Amino acid sequence: MAPITDRGGAHAELRITVRDLPVMADIGINPHEIGYRQPLIVSVTLGMDRVARDTIDATIDYRQVARAAEALGEQRIALIETFADRLAHACLALSGHAHWCEVTIDKPHALPAGIASITARYETADAAAGRTSAPGT
Template sequence: MTEFRPYSRVFLRALTLEAHIGYYAHEKGVTQPLIVDVELMLSGETFGHDDIHGTVDYDKIASIARELAGGHVDLLETFAERLAARCLAFPLVKSVRVRIEKPRAVPEAMAGVEIMRVKGEG
């Protein structure tokens, strides 16, 4: 029988940013929209105590993503890794999933990346 381990999850979905991102010359010096989803898995049963210290403020996650969008990054993969690393720095976070979509990357399609990182791995 599999043992149930309690967890809590905090998420931020569909954060739309204007980012300086892109590898190609025509992408330099301009902003492009990104759609960012972040899901944090927190250790144990952290909710239920009505205490901000038992969770991660999703506004802080949004602020980190906005900050990263301000400096130029060539690849979505790099942006995702940087965002994941910053999220894993929060003490309660055990793992993070970051999904980023770049609506203008491929005509008539949605392109993007998704990564999952676990604290202590990689």
């Protein structure tokens, strides 16, 4: 899908974000974590071209992003890296509008002080091909 440009020829992109969503998940590698749900803080940003119509099917429904994160919380997953990977792929598959997805998973109880976190960015094959074949790259 070619980028949409405004009347002045500038590239237009939307970023749909669900930020700081609390999700309870059975996640972790330590014996005291296995079989127990603990909080994760999930943030997802998806990039897409601007919408052509003023209807929900022309965009990414952020409620579906939240449901995808909550559904993953119901699964036993060892690593927050795996959680981020699965969530990014689920979000990219939601509508077909997203060109890329960035997922941040914070695990607030992983360390005695501070927050363990992972941020992963994924692009669709079309977006990656367009980026590498663009003039000047």
